[in-house]
Amino acid sequence: MKKNIKYIVLVNILFILFFGCGVSNNSENTLNSSLQNIKQLDLQKEIKSIKKSIDRSDIMKIDKFQLRYGKDGSIQQLLLNFICQDNNKYLFYEINYDTIKKQYIIQNREPEKWLGYEMLYDENQLIESYKQLSFDELTLYQNGNSIYDSFTARYFEETNNIPKTSASNVYKVTNSNKEKLINKDETARGLAFAVTGNKVLKFQDRTSIQSSDGSIYVFTF
Incomplete structure (x- = not known):
């Protein structure tokens, strides 16, 4: 009986050691911000405010940037993931904008490893790239007669070459100059923004969003 108890205690200790070592510190805080329309969105200002609130x-x-907006530019969703190194650890921030409460919900944790960290683009490259996209480009030149209910612009998590076949329109952007890839074998390497059109699908009591083909802008640095 005593041997069984010792065995159970040993198993419990090993369980705690094995799983407990991988547990990271988690916390959550909020930041008020009244986002309205992508026409007035100052991404640099928003990121600066977020960094100030988390003392970075x-x-x-x-790691992620995803912006969804209506055909008039009204913001429906903003997701943003930060990651940085602090001494020998990583700090990961998951940021979700609440359009009802008009505030960012910021969650952070400390992962032990982050594969591909050095390959990620940084906030300045993201800001500079976003600034070079016009409202027409962000709405696929649909104007007020859009066939889509909304649009999504997202940081395309891809650091390899982007081929022409990735979307109907792939543009290589160098020093604000946009060059459309024509030949099927052409590729572009850099920070990529994918812009897609969305349609709301309703079936019985379920609602879903379906994204269609759009454009990819590849910014070289």
Whole structure:
């Protein structure tokens, strides 16, 4: 009986050691911000405010950026993931904008490893790239007669070459000059923004969003 108890205690200790070592510190805080329309969205100002609220002054790497907006530009969703190194650890921030409460919900944790960290683009490259996209480009030149209900612009998590076949329109952007890839074998390498059109699909009591083909802008640095 005593041997069984010792065995159970040993198993419990090993369980705690095995799983407990991988647990990272998690926390959550909020930041008020009244986002309205992508026409007035100052991404640099928003990122600066977020960094101030989490007490970070170093340059952050971008793991995710996703912005969804209506055909008039009204913001429906903003997702942004930061990651940086602090001494020998990583700090990961998952940021979700609540359009109802008009605030960012910021969650952070400390992952032990982050594969591909050095390959990620940083906040300054993201800001500079976004600035070079016009409202017409962000709405696929649909104007007021759009066949889509909304649009999504997202940081395309791809650091390899982007081929022409990735979307109907692939543009290589160098020093604000946009060059459309023509030949099927052409590729572009850099920070990529994918812009897609969305349609709302309703079936019985379910609603879903279906994204269609759009354009990819590849910014070289």
